[in-house]
Amino acid sequence: MFRSAFVAALLAGACFAGSGVTSAFANPASGLAPHRAVYDLKLKDASERSGIAGMYGRMVYEFNGSPCDGYTVSFRFVTQVNTGEETKLTDQQTTTYEDLKNGNFRFLTRSFTDEKLDKEVRGSAHEGKEGVSVDLTSPDTRKVELAASRFPTEHMLEVIARAKKGERFFESRIFDGSDSGDKTLMTTTVVGKKEMPKAGDVDADKAGDFARQGFWPVSIAYYNDAGEGDALPVYRMSFKLYENGITRDLTMDYGDFVLSGKLAKLELLKQSECK
Numbered sequence: 001m002f003r004s005a006f007v008a009a010l011l012a013g014a015c016f017a018g019s020g021v022t023s024a025f026a027n028p029a030s031g032l033a034p035h036r037a038v039y040d041l042k043l044k045d046a047s048e049r050s051g052i053a054g055m056y057g058r059m060v061y062e063f064n065g066s067p068c069d070g071y072t073v074s075f076r077f078v079t080q081v082n083t084g085e086e087t088k089l090t091d092q093q094t095t096t097y098e099d100l101k102n103g104n105f106r107f108l109t110r111s112f113t114d115e116k117l118d119k120e121v122r123g124s125a126h127e128g129k130e131g132v133s134v135d136l137t138s139p140d141t142r143k144v145e146l147a148a149s150r151f152p153t154e155h156m157l158e159v160i161a162r163a164k165k166g167e168r169f170f171e172s173r174i175f176d177g178s179d180s181g182d183k184t185l186m187t188t189t190v191v192g193k194k195e196m197p198k199a200g201d202v203d204a205d206k207a208g209d210f211a212r213q214g215f216w217p218v219s220i221a222y223y224n225d226a227g228e229g230d231a232l233p234v235y236r237m238s239f240k241l242y243e244n245g246i247t248r249d250l251t252m253d254y255g256d257f258v259l260s261g262k263l264a265k266l267e268l269l270k271q272s273e274c275k
Contacts, residue, residue, distance in 0.1 A: 032071075032156070033244035034269035036062040039261035041079060050256035054082035057090075059261055063245070068274035070099035071153045079259075089114050096177065098153045103127030105151045107177030121181045125151070132175050134182060144182045147225070149175040155187070156245055163191045163216045163241070173225065184225045185234070192217035195240075203248045203263035215240045 043055040057079030065071035075094040080087060091112040098105050105125040111118045122138040127148070134144040150158065155174050162170055168191050175184045194214040218241045221233040236253040250261030 031244055032063065032153070033246055034064045034271055035246055036060070036267045036269060037246065037263060038265040039250060040264045041259050041261050044251065044258040044260040046257040051083050052081060052257050053084040055079055055257070055259065058264075062269075064269060064272070065098075066272035066274055067100060069272055070097055070101070070104075072097050073152070091115070094177075096152065098151050100151070100154060105175070105177070107181065109177065109181075121177065121179070123177060123181045125175060125177070127151070132184070134175070136181050139180075142182075146175060146182075146184050147173060149173045149184045152176045159189060159191070159218060159220075159241065160243060160245065162189075163194075163218070164243075167191065186223040186225050188221045188223075190219045201249070206248070206263040206266050213242065215242050217241075 037060070039059040039061070041055075041057040041059055043052065046052040046055075057077070059078075060074075060076045062074040063071065064073075073094070073096045075092075075096075077090075077092040079090050081090060089112075092109065093112075094107070094109040096105065096107045103126055105127075107124070108120075108122045110120050120138050121136075123134055123136040125132050125134045130145075131148045132146045134146060136142050136144065150172055152174070155172060155176075158170075158172060170189055172187050172189070173184050174187055178185075194216055196214050197212065217238070219236065219238040221236045223231055223233050232255070235255065236251075238251045238253075239247040240249045241247050246266070248263040250259075252259045252261065
């Protein structure tokens with residue numbers, strides 16, 4: 001049910017992604033900072049239809065790697081959901097490896113409810129000239145051919161690159177291995193003008209030395225790729241984005257309910273050097 005903007009994280013062509021390893025973002029001089037970020041989550045809003053009386057939790061996101069060796073992400077999203085009649089503990093654990101240089105992506109997601117495994121999705125994907133080829137090994141073994149897409153770190157790199165150029169609105173198709181690992185998502189991204197932190201920003205002091213630097217307010221809407229006409233987004237994500245890829249002040253809108261995420265702790269990790 002839940003995703004991360006980074007794993008859904010955190011984008012070639014004029015409007016739509018997709019020319020495989022020849023894209024402008026395939027071999028970036030990446031300035032992305034390896035880090036481990038912890039976000040405190042709480043329910044911001046919920047409709048009656050959601051059946052949610054209360055929700056809180058924690059999200060832990062660890063990003064590592066380099067343009068030469070590839071990028072790894074470890075992501076955990078734990079929430080306690082109160083329906084008014086019962087309380088459930090949900091736990092989504094995702095690990096990915098992304099090799100931008102060769103257009104390869106591996107993913108594994110396990111979802112638990114009350115510590116019992118509900119679902120496991122495991123597979124790999126490759127960017128080719130004709131699109132993305134996906135090899136799934138769990139929950140079953142099959143091969144899927146999809147349209148040309150960005151992987152999550154490519155997506156984040158494009159958001160930053162376009163933000164630097166002052167581009168305010170663009171679309172991209174992404175593949176992040178989420179849900180059943182067999183489909184792409186269309187995204188529309190809106191980037192605001194660069195801002196400076198303001199007094200009273202709750203989690204700005206957690207962002208380290210660069211908290212005094214400017215950031216872009218970013219909003220991304222995710223749509224089912226098969227949708228036609230004026231489809232509603234599957235969910236929306238908004239956040240404050242720094243040039244090094246670190247984010248804070250998250251809002252995750254799933255339609256029937258909205259979660260907010262405040263940066264609670266940030267640890268910068270050792271930067272891998274390209275040899």
